[in-house]
Amino acid sequence: MDDHCSSPASYIRLVHRLIEECLLFNMSKEECMEALSKHANIKPIITSTVWKELEKENREFFEAYKRSRAERASETETRQRIHNVVSESNSSPDRV
């Protein structure tokens, strides 16, 4: 695992690619920073900076990304709520 690339350019490119992978995983910036730091030994500040720069260059993408993440969150929440309701009603079957 060689993340000490020779040039800053390639290093940044590496971080860029790693961030994109995280995006594929639907991660947030913080999650990404954590993951990269843990798995690739990349300082969170670097990750964060590159992320921000990417965001600037690809604003629409990131906006949509945020939106969809929010949607997913609310969707999951809703699903959870439904699940709760269903399990509640299941647990008390006498109440028809």
Add this chain to the structure above:
Amino acid sequence: MLSASSLRISKDEFESQREMEGLGMDVGDHFAEFSEGNLLESFIDFDAFFVGDGDVLPELEMDPEILAEFSAGETMNSSLASLDNQNISDKATNKEEYENKVCSDSGSGSGSGISDSNSGGGGDGEEILKQASNNSKAKKSKASQGKRKVKKVDWTPELHRRFVQAVEQLGVDKAVPSKILEIMGIACLTRHNIASHLQKYRSHRKHLVAREAEAARWRSERRERYGDGGGGKRKVISPWLAPTLGYPQMAPPPIHHFRPLHVWGHPPMDHSFIPIWPNLPHPPSPPPPWPPATTTPPPHLHPSFWHHPKDPNALTPATGTHCFPQPLTATRFGSPPIPAGIPPHAMFKVDSGVSLSTGRPPLDFHPSKESIDAAIEDVLSKPWLPLPLGLKAPALDCVLSELQRQGIPKIPPSSA
């Protein structure tokens, strides 16, 4: 005993068989009769229409609709007024009127008056049209010449199609009503009818061309913004759609032009990548050419078809389909062809429909550590791999200056 009973049984069977056969034959006969009868009846019906029976069918409503589709509203009143005369299916008792209008009717009657013929297919309509015109030609006598009023032509889809054909043959600018008339060969269309129709057609086409130009402009603008290549062949709005009756609307909805990215472990679903890599032997359509048997790790990392550009193992089975030359990979870093502006919500929509073969769950809000780890490691170990998303890379000096501001003098940092 056995033989006797068996004989009987067999005889019964035989008889029943015969009965069935007989039935079948009967039924078949009936069917044959019916089918023939139906055919004949259909023809007869049409003839009856032409001959005229005296009943006024309520099909008056159809004609104005068809007219309105195509032409401006002002003609409707006049058309309504003359519809009595026009409509063959009216079964107009007035033979004179009928004869007068019969040719335009031959276009309209078979088209609008008898809805079946329209739905039945152009072929039928064509036939009947010819039949009608034959009839009408036979019956058309001095009556048509006697009446001098300007006939209101009912431009049915069939008629219009022939008109358009004629115009295209001549060339839109060169299309002179008299020539059009000749080509169309419908005897009772006057030059005047054609002239006015032509005028409407031309103005409509201009309108459509203007809209198309606007759409093209918009599209190219979008393409500019998001990098060329991705905008390749989106929805191509063909101007030739124009000549149909009704001139369908062709507004280019912005979002439709963006296809979901294929990065979710699924083959790309559209053909927009073809213009980017024209050296692809065949379009990247569904059958995943990526050898699932490939030993190199996670196909899920690069499910796009920039699969393993330098991996000889992977290339071999995939060679037939995706041969990516080295330089292609190199350029990828420079300018991701995929428009970075692709709204990922489209991408995510794809997700829900996509079943990943490999194990990265895109819908998983909490991705497993193992998969992340694997993905990251893979990226680290194979720096030549292209960007999965192809986001526009930030300017190097921007990043560096920003990092310096944050207190990181140089990267890669000497101490991780």
